[in-house]
Amino acid sequence: MKNYFKKSLKLQLFCIFAFMDKTKPIGVFDSGIGGLSVLKQFIKFLPYEKYIYFGDTARVPYGNKSKQTVEQYARQSTEFLLEKGVKLIVVACNTVSSIALDTIKEISNIPVIGMIEPAVNAALRETNNKRIGIIGTRATISSNAYLDLIKTKTASKDYQVFAKACPLFVPLVEEGLLHHAATELIAKEYLEEFIENKIDTLILACTHYPLLSELIKTILGDVTLIDSGENAAVLAIRLLAEKAALIDDKEEFIRKPKITFYVTDVPTMFYDAAQRFLGFPVDKPNIISIEKI
């Protein structure tokens, strides 16, 4: 019995110290390169950290795939990052965050940040008329993950939530048609019900959608857009600071963030698309065979 406690204490101390190693990188994963819009926000708010980004580009997109398949892929990505010794896992993909966050937390012995809770908290903070919209992929919307969390968090019943899948936004953003007439036509169709429903806050529940912020603002007018990545990054500051696991601020200005990229495929247009999401050119990524993850 004594021995058991000794072992358990040792294990706990090991876990705490393992986690307390500030110099370990933050792991970010996504179905592809869209998650670079989330990484961009992390670099803005946590510029001194090291990052490992994993994008499952050989099997992207997840947004129309089934729960079982997304869970399987999420498990593999999480195991990959755990093996790399990260101190925090950021699930940049909203589809994965909606469907598989519990699965990821179950297999992780380190903190995990998904995209849903930070965005929901921000939306509840921002809304004045208690009418909130959510846009995302089909898998994200049909999971009801955002809706359920808003219901749980708001004891009062007077919040109204309107959710809409916008499946064409991902390919339109990937083609760079951010201000194209066709994108505007489709966006107007997707968003018109939010005007009718008089929302004052809209959660952008997909990594690709922040790139359409301007267009969405033009259509919806005075509506607050909630960027999942930004709110997740702010949560990460607090979470790491509380555990004294933030890297020490450096005085010198860092010109280039320390990012190690892993992808399962380097598709055509990879570098163009990656730069669009991240805002600066991407180094050559390491390629990991999907058979090895």
Place this chain on the structure above:
Amino acid sequence: MKNYFKKSLKLQLFCIFAFMDKTKPIGVFDSGIGGLSVLKQFIKFLPYEKYIYFGDTARVPYGNKSKQTVEQYARQSTEFLLEKGVKLIVVACNTVSSIALDTIKEISNIPVIGMIEPAVNAALRETNNKRIGIIGTRATISSNAYLDLIKTKTASKDYQVFAKACPLFVPLVEEGLLHHAATELIAKEYLEEFIENKIDTLILACTHYPLLSELIKTILGDVTLIDSGENAAVLAIRLLAEKAALIDDKEEFIRKPKITFYVTDVPTMFYDAAQRFLGFPVDKPNIISIEKI
């Protein structure tokens, strides 16, 4: 030495007889369910055959992915169909046909039909002014597979070929926006160079594009559209007939084609989309884990 010949003869006879089993099914594979537009043509021209359709829906689409990744997936799909004991492999995916046909032929001991040669033969037969257009995914177009084959087949130098990647056609078709104003806008942009270049024949080098035939005709006017699936099915009749491997025609009218479906995922919208490509409702598919192929 005598023994060797005996064995070799035995093996040859075995191979011939193995192939001559008319009752074996035809195997069709694709990155997803788009290949059902090809299967539809096969059912039209070869209604008495049995079919096994394999769609890699857990990793779809292939159209923007790298050569290495597409080759790996193609190898797995081929091995899956070979294990099922098919008499012919139809590579319904134009991206796979463009990139990985040699790889597939190398590992197959049965005939393989890709999408490129039948379509190129039809285009060369149809064109009057020797100006041919090709539209497909990025991977298909950048492979130059169609262009190279046209060059090889036409000894005379006066054929002019114009190729254009139309990456948004796939998601637009999958959303069912076949006649939408946004699809028309995008189609006009993609196709305008074919009007300038005065083509009289256009190869639809992607499983999804036949569903846009009407819209494309409206934009291009008097241009012959080449359907890859239709031409591949006609080639299959000839190929199987020459080897006496066509199933005997039955007199009774077959109301329901015999198709066994295998997919790696059943995504949301699967049944709607499948029906759009095939023209009739799809039975529940068998799900194969990608870890098992």
